[in-house]
Structure formats: structure tokens, C-alpha cells
Amino acid sequence: MYNDLKSAFDHYFEMVHADTDALREEVFRLRYQVYVLETGFERAEDHPEGLERDAFDARADHYLLRHRRTGLYAATARMILPDSENPSSRMPMELYCPLHPGGGIEDPQARRRLGEVSRFAVSKAFKRRLGETGSITGVSEQGVIAFDADERRVLPHLSLGLMAVELRSMHNHGLIYCYAVMESALHRLISRFGLIFHPIGPLVDYHGQRLPCLGRVHEFLPNIRRVAPSLWELITDGGRYHCGTL
Numbered sequence: 477m478y479n480d481l482k483s484a485f486d487h488y489f490e491m492v493h494a495d496t497d498a499l500r501e502e503v504f505r506l507r508y509q510v511y512v513l514e515t516g517f518e519r520a521e522d523h524p525e526g527l528e529r530d531a532f533d534a535r536a537d538h539y540l541l542r543h544r545r546t547g548l549y550a551a552t553a554r555m556i557l558p559d560s561e562n563p564s565s566r567m568p569m570e571l572y573c574p575l576h577p578g579g580g581i582e583d584p585q586a587r588r589r590l591g592e593v594s595r596f597a598v599s600k601a602f603k604r605r606l607g608e609t610g611s612i613t614g615v616s617e618q619g620v621i622a623f624d625a626d627e628r629r630v631l632p633h634l635s636l637g638l639m640a641v642e643l644r645s646m647h648n649h650g651l652i653y654c655y656a657v658m659e660s661a662l663h664r665l666i667s668r669f670g671l672i673f674h675p676i677g678p679l680v681d682y683h684g685q686r687l688p689c690l691g692r693v694h695e696f697l698p699n700i701r702r703v704a705p706s707l708w709e710l711i712t713d714g715g716r717y718h719c720g721t722l
Contacts, residue, residue, distance in 0.1 A: 481633065481706040482714070489550065489634075491641050494538035503538045503552045504529050510597035517683040532556050532568055536594070537649065539641035541634065543602070550602040553638040555645035555654070556592040563587040568594065569655045572680070573688040579676030580690070581653055591649065593642050593656040593691075598634050635662060639671060640711040647717040652693045657686045670703030672696045693719040 494503045504527035511518040511528050518528055536554040543550045559565035563584050569592055570580060581590045646654060656673055657680075663673060673689035673696070680686055697718065701708040712718060 480709065481636075482710040485633065485637055485710055488544060489637060490542045490544055491637070491644070492540040492542050492549075493641075493644075494540055494552075499540065500533075500538055501527065502549055503540060503554070504533075506540070506549050506552050506599065507595055507597050509599060511595075511683075514600050515683070532594070535559060537645040539638075539645065541637050541641070548601070549599070551598040551634050551638055552595065553593065553597070553642055554595045555642050555649070555651075556594050557649055557651075558588050558590055560588075567592045567655050569657050569688050572682050573657060573677050573686075574680070575677040575688060579688075580655075586653065589651050590653040590655070591646060591651040593639075593654050593658075596635065596638055596658075596662075598638075602634060635665065636669065636707060636710065639666065640713075643711045643719065644713075644717050646693065647719045650719075652719060654691045654693075656689045656691065657682055658689060659684060660687055663687055663689065669707045670696065670700040671707075672699055 492499065494500045507528035508518075508523055508526050512520050512523060523529070533554070536556045538554045539552065540549045541551040542548070556567060564587065567590070569575075581587055642654070646652070658673070660679070663675075666673065671691070673691040675687050676690045677688035680688065697708070697712070700711070
């Protein structure tokens with residue numbers, strides 16, 4: 477048994493930077509499984525190759541969470557990066573969500589350090605409890621994935637693991653602001669851990685009811701360290717990933 481979140485998470489899962497074509501294909505295949513087959517948020521006919529992709533993938537940094545014992549990819553997320561040639565280029569949230577006046581980031585210099593948390597996807601197989609069947613591919617039966625007691629304690633924190641990979645991306649690209657369109661349940665969860673994302677618009681129907689939010693690294697990192705030091709250790713890798721400053 478592991479007494480801290482970081483040790484437990486690192487024992488069972490590996491954070492994989494999808495920085496090759498082969499790994500990005502794994503990202504798109506897992507997104508197809510979740511967004512097309514499991515939730516129906518996207519149409520299969522729009523993704524005939526079995527890979528869920530969109531126009532923002534070309535300017536995004538992608539990560540996977542790999543379950544060490546089985547080698548299966550459990551979850552994925554991306555960070556959409558600013559357009560270096562045109563910082564005023566809109567982020568997806570700005571295209572699909574009405575924002576409160578003054579709620580977004582408009583200053584051209586600030587937008588060069590703005591990203592968007594996007595395409596959170598957790599395989600259904602890793603949402604299920606011990607003894608339930610589930611296919612990691614969503615196509616053929618893989619049988620039962622039997623999780624031990626420690627693994628089951630870590631599974632609910634997969635979303636926090638995805639936040640950790642997003643922070644790594646922000647650190648690596650010098651970002652200090654991030655947009656996110658998230659379910660109210662996820663917003664409540666991360667808020668309990670001190671990860672403050674401020675709502676900057678009303679709930680919208682965007683792959684379900686979602687809340688457009690803005691996070692500021694200089695605000696939420698110290699708050700996480702104060703409220704949930706174990707999560708701070710996980711998402712910053714003990715302070716290694718700290719992102720920039722204002």
C-alpha cells in the first residue's frame with residue numbers, strides 16, 4: 477500500500493508524451509473509443525478510420541496515461557497551444573462558448589502564454605469496478621481487468637493525472653493561462669483539491685453540459701500546495717514542473 481498519491485499513481489500509471497506519429501495515433505484511437513463508441517458525442521461517419529481527430533490537433537501537445545501492469549492506455553488529454561504566427565487566433569472554447577464580457581484573455585501578449593485543456597478521455601474499462609467486463613478498444617472483448625485494492629483507490633484520480641500531464645505541457649511551452657470547458661462534476665472535484673478554475677461563461681451544451689473556465693498558474697499552484705500537498709507533489713513532480721511566472 478502506498479501512503480501518498482504520487483507514489484501510488486506512479487506505481488500503477490505512466491505519463492506518456494505522445495510526441496511521435498505512432499503515439500498520437502494511439503491518442504486518436506482512444507479518443508474514438510471514448511467520444512464515438514462509448515459516449516456518442518462524435519459521429520462514426522465523421523471518423524471513418526477509427527481515429528477521432530480535429531483541426532486543433534496540429535497545434536496541440538498530446539499525452540497518454542498508460543496502465544503499467546497491462547500496458548493499456550487508460551486516458552488521454554491534450555493542451556491546445558497558442559498560434560505563434562497569429563496569437564489572436566481563437567481557441568475552441570472561444571468559438572463554441574459564449575463568454576462573459578471581459579472573461580477571456582484578449583491581450584495579444586498574454587495570449588502567447590494561453591493554452592486550452594482539451595479532449596479529456598478516460599477509457600470505460602478504467603471507470604469500472606473489480607469484476608466487471610469492459611473492452612479497452614471498444615471493439616472486441618478483452619475480458620475482465622481485475623484491479624487490486626490499491627489500484628482501485630487510484631482509479632478515481634485519473635482525472636487528476638490528466639491535470640498533471642496538462643501542467644507538464646504548460647511548463648514545457650511557457651504557458652501561464654489555460655482555458656477549459658469542463659463538466660460541473662469535474663469542476664467541483666478539482667476545486668476540492670485547490671485547483672481553481674474560474675467560470676467565465678454560462679453552462680453550454682458542448683458534449684454534454686459544460687462550464688467554460690479560466691485557470692491562472694500563479695493562482696492555482698500555490699493554492700493546491702496549501703490545500704492538497706499530495707496533489708501538488710503529483711502534478712508538479714515534486715516541484716519539477718512549476719510553469720512560468722507573471
